[in-house]
Amino acid sequence: xxxxxxxxxxxxxxxxxxxxxxxxxxxxxxxxxxxxxxxxxxxxxxxxxxxxxxxxxxxxxxxxxxxxxxxxxxxxxxxxxxxxxxxxxxxxxxxxxxxxxxxxxxxxxxxxxxxxxxxxxxxxxxxxxxxxxxxxxxxxxxxxxxxxxxxxxxxxxxxxxxxxxxxxxxxxxxxxxxxxxxxxxxxxxxxxxxxxxxxxxxxxxxxxxxxxxxxxxxxxxxxxxxxxxxxxxxxxxxxxxxxxxxxxxxxxxxxxxxxxxxxxxxxxxxxxxxxxxxxxxxxxxxxxxxxxxxxxxxxxxxxxxxxxxxxxxxxxxxxxxxxxxxxxxxxxxxxxxxxx
Amino acid sequence: xxxxxxxxxxxxxxxxxxxxxxxxxxxxxxxxxxxxxxxxxxxxxxxxxxxxxxxxxxxxxxxxxxxxxxxxxxxxxxxxxxxxxxxxxxxxxxxxxxxxxxxxxxxxxxxxxxxxxxxxxxxxxxxxxxxxxxxxxxxxxxxxxxxxxxxxxxxxxxxxxxxxxxxxxxxxxxxxxxxxxxxxxxxxxxxxxxxxxxxxxxxxxxxxxxxxxxxxxxxxxxxxxxxxxxxxxxxxxxxxxxxxxxxxxxxxxxxxxxxxxxxxxxxxxxxxxxxxxxxxxxxxxxxxxxxxxxxxxxxxxxxxxxxxxxxxxxxxxxxxxxxxxxxxxxxxxxxxxxxx
Numbered sequence: 001x002x003x004x005x006x007x008x009x010x011x012x013x014x015x016x017x018x019x020x021x022x023x024x025x026x027x028x029x030x031x032x033x034x035x036x037x038x039x040x041x042x043x044x045x046x047x048x049x050x051x052x053x054x055x056x057x058x059x060x061x062x063x064x065x066x067x068x069x070x071x072x073x074x075x076x077x078x079x080x081x082x083x084x085x086x087x088x089x090x091x092x093x094x095x096x097x098x099x100x101x102x103x104x105x106x107x108x109x110x111x112x113x114x115x116x117x118x119x120x121x122x123x124x125x126x127x128x129x130x131x132x133x134x135x136x137x138x139x140x141x142x143x144x145x146x147x148x149x150x151x152x153x154x155x156x157x158x159x160x161x162x163x164x165x166x167x168x169x170x171x172x173x174x175x176x177x178x179x180x181x182x183x184x185x186x187x188x189x190x191x192x193x194x195x196x197x198x199x200x201x202x203x204x205x206x207x208x209x210x211x212x213x214x215x216x217x218x219x220x221x222x223x224x225x226x227x228x229x230x231x232x233x234x235x236x237x238x239x240x241x242x243x244x245x246x247x248x249x250x251x252x253x254x255x256x257x258x259x260x261x262x263x264x265x266x267x268x269x270x271x272x273x274x275x276x277x278x279x280x281x282x283x284x285x286x287x288x289x290x291x292x293x294x295x296x297x298x299x300x301x302x303x304x305x306x307x308x309x310x311x312x313x314x315x316x317x318x319x320x321x322x323x324x325x326x327x328x329x330x331x332x333x334x335x336x337x338x339x340x
Numbered sequence: 341x342x343x344x345x346x347x348x349x350x351x352x353x354x355x356x357x358x359x360x361x362x363x364x365x366x367x368x369x370x371x372x373x374x375x376x377x378x379x380x381x382x383x384x385x386x387x388x389x390x391x392x393x394x395x396x397x398x399x400x401x402x403x404x405x406x407x408x409x410x411x412x413x414x415x416x417x418x419x420x421x422x423x424x425x426x427x428x429x430x431x432x433x434x435x436x437x438x439x440x441x442x443x444x445x446x447x448x449x450x451x452x453x454x455x456x457x458x459x460x461x462x463x464x465x466x467x468x469x470x471x472x473x474x475x476x477x478x479x480x481x482x483x484x485x486x487x488x489x490x491x492x493x494x495x496x497x498x499x500x501x502x503x504x505x506x507x508x509x510x511x512x513x514x515x516x517x518x519x520x521x522x523x524x525x526x527x528x529x530x531x532x533x534x535x536x537x538x539x540x541x542x543x544x545x546x547x548x549x550x551x552x553x554x555x556x557x558x559x560x561x562x563x564x565x566x567x568x569x570x571x572x573x574x575x576x577x578x579x580x581x582x583x584x585x586x587x588x589x590x591x592x593x594x595x596x597x598x599x600x601x602x603x604x605x606x607x608x609x610x611x612x613x614x615x616x617x618x619x620x621x622x623x624x625x626x627x628x629x630x631x632x633x634x635x636x637x638x639x640x641x642x643x644x645x646x647x648x649x650x651x652x653x654x655x656x657x658x659x660x661x662x663x664x665x666x667x668x669x670x671x672x673x674x675x676x677x678x679x680x
Binding site: 026028029031034035048050051053054055092111112115116119120276279280282283284285286316320323324327328330332335 | 368369371374375391451452456459616620622623624656664670675
């Protein structure tokens, strides 16, 4: 088992990350809708990481990682590979810390993500998602330039940084006088949900934690079944561009298989419905990959009945056409959340 | 001057309203975007009242008003006339307080507003905006049923309730360690901005306060010029359905002419651009009328350069088609907020 040899973050690392990002990361709100609650027969709280700096939770881990580099490491810059949200998080965190950043992104990433990553001052190198391996390209650049590689999820600092989402959820629900019966987040490489487990347990141990993947990218679900890291077959597609990791990370899987209650999946159509419901009832813009946890609650796979459930809306970086298509896909004469 | 005889709320009334709505109204977040800040050369904080219960600030005033009614008044129910946001606010506040509500709404109000008002349990009576007078209809119903009329803006309890937005802005900016150089909000009948002036002054007197109207509904701007309440000519149209009041209220104008620094106007095209910028950079859904203050900042009419400016995004109840049209109206190859 290589798992025994890899560095795993713990609860203290999440608390340390919270100190590092304090005053820089947004303490994103927990939103709710009375109509939605009535529809679900319970209380649904939405952690709106769409309102985070750079439009997704990824800023948390990126800042935690880069700020912890030595001055020597900072001086040679950082390199990252990402479909877009990690790219923006790294680019902006590096910018704030005065560190040069090179980001390797798929050529077919959403235009908004490519544009914003450049706007945060990073150099962007694109690659062909179906023919080239982004990790190889990233490692090549790191080897040539001496830049430190900032991995998207399989790194203890990244996981600890994302874990601050879990810390905040506990703090905020305590402030609201309630205790969540379940907490639900998306899974791409598993960094957010792994960190959340640590962050939750640092404050209020044992709340059931669920991950959600797109139907055709259910590598973590299958890995939990077999007990070993399974990969997704190549050539699959989903509108959830943020959740297309090939397989679970070593560190993330080591944490997730211990902590996760279960991993569920949702369809692209359910994701579009969730985006439309967030538009109408929560007034937030959620990207496809950021909507899977909400989709799991709306579809009933995670029941909210007579319970308090927290779902993470993890990002909002979506192109206008994709957003409009999601809203158009709904039959508004018979809306998904019946309100009469 | 009838102004001397009308009841005007004061700062204490806003503090009392804050107590009444505590734990029921959402303490909505102040959002910001680093890219937007860089574009504007300053700091823009957006008070996201789109995340308020019922999707707009109107819940605050409605709850404050209805909760302060006597048991006798509550027993005969309430009636209100509204284009939609006040309707939803009254309907939901009445529902929470166990009070029957009848709402008079224009037949051409956004479908989402009509639907949601009914969903909150109110009886909805529609009228023709161009041929009937909603105030007459509302008063008729009140006279027949004995129901208490809940005015949309010209009422001290309504103004005081909306003023809690101002209180929160001051509290939140203090928590953030900054002091706003200007605060900007929309004007329909003027209830929100009048209340905000009181709420701000209760905590941090003297911050410059600006109102914004649609170009063709600039009754408050002209009234400030002439010193008397001017009306908008009939037959005008704007996409800002929430801001189509015929003239300033008596109480609201009495307060606003003392407190407002100035009243500005924006075009429907500028409103659409602001909606698109909120979509891309803030990840929130803002309706046309809720976007005018942001539009004033983006257009430069309110300068953010080297300053901290707070704008209120007052509501997010917009039909999907209207929202998609606003996003489509932007040339995304040359986005309104340059990010590179």
